[in-house]
Amino acid sequence: MGEPSILPSAAPAPPPRAPGKPRTFACPNCGGSVTLRAAGQSISATCSQCSSLIDVADENLRIIEAAQSAMQDAEIPIGARARLGDIEWEVVGFMRRSDGPGDFRWTEYLLFNPYQGYRFLVEEYDHWTLVKMLNRDVPGAGDKGWVTAMGRTYQFFGKGMARTTYVAGEFFWRASTSDVTAAIDYIAPPYRLMVEMTNEEIIVSEGEYLDARLVAAAFKLPLRIPSSFSAGASQVNPYKASFKVIMAAVVAGTLLQFVSMAMSENSLVSAQTYDLTAADKGKTLSSGPFRLEKEGNVEIEAISYLSNDWLELDMALVNMDTNQGYPVFQALEHYSGQDSDGSWEEGGYEKTSLLPPVPPGNYQLLIEPDAGLFSKAPSPVQRLTISVRHGVPVWSNYLIAMALLLVVPAFGIARRSMFEKSRWEKGGVAE
């Protein structure tokens, strides 16, 4: 299980007001200039020179936290503006946050628009979510595997602690690096419901996943694009196991298979039986001549009921008009017996070989046999039947085609599962 995911930490956002003028004052810690972009709304701000956190709602500009750790830069600088969802937003602050042990980290940018108020733009491992705080509670959050809110059913995703490790810019609450909250996440991609709890309050926010390319284009910044193997917590799974096209192809392929079967000639052009003895060793046997009226494939089937013996047939289908030969080799063997496990049997009595289409003409099948019986004394008689069929229907192409077609949905299902695995690795309960 991974660590719980993002949660914007803040008191409920104040209602939007008409834009005020930016206010500038001197940092009570270092004397550096501090400019408030959301003057009249911001409660705390950091000095860009010494990174001290200042209570700007206090007349005396009380220092909440003197000089934090080393100054940090964010991927999106404070003051950057972007149009997201047809609203112009300005980045007024950002926070670095992490889970309890600090294994899972994310950044929350505070966006401000004087008419729309505040939003959070959350970045976690190159995935972005635009978050709005809601003025409502979600009954049952944290107790159930799912909750219903905003007309959507959210599935439980993660639970744990959220710590603020760094703040920069200005905020509508008294931000501090000592902020720790309990956080619960639910998802209904592309939406995400976040419940954050302290002893004093419960804050519920709803986020919507944003494509990193969209955020990069909006801010005109070269932001990192997440790899296709890394899923965002509330990212819609882009891999769909589509069966429509493939099912249509399977139906069409099956119909065509039956049509080709119905149209195939499948005629028996030769069937001959040979009684093999040791005297046939080194001889070439031949079938009677037969005529193939049109071009088509040829199937040669050999049947011999062998008993603990083997038989090899070196054959050639020969066009007697052109002397063109088509070699075929078949090996039959059949053994059986009894052992401590009971009776056993291996091999078979028949072999079939298919030759690709041959031109029309007069043909003969030549057979050069070799067999175990040739070295036995007294030599038994082994019956061999060889039949030749012309224009036989082919099933192997159909089976291969079906396998190739099923690769597509199988691949889709695998990609979809991998994406979900990547998503749920980021969730879970952290104790």
Added chain:
Amino acid sequence: MSKLQMIYAMLVVLGMSAANFNGYAVTAMFNGKQAANRGVNEYHK
């Protein structure tokens, strides 16, 4: 993706049909190919 799937599915079905109607089997593509111009007389030697 669905366009690619369509093209792929079409190629597979058409390939299968072309092979079937002409009597070819993918699994027996190379059967009967090793030797050429061997006549009855040569076999009877």
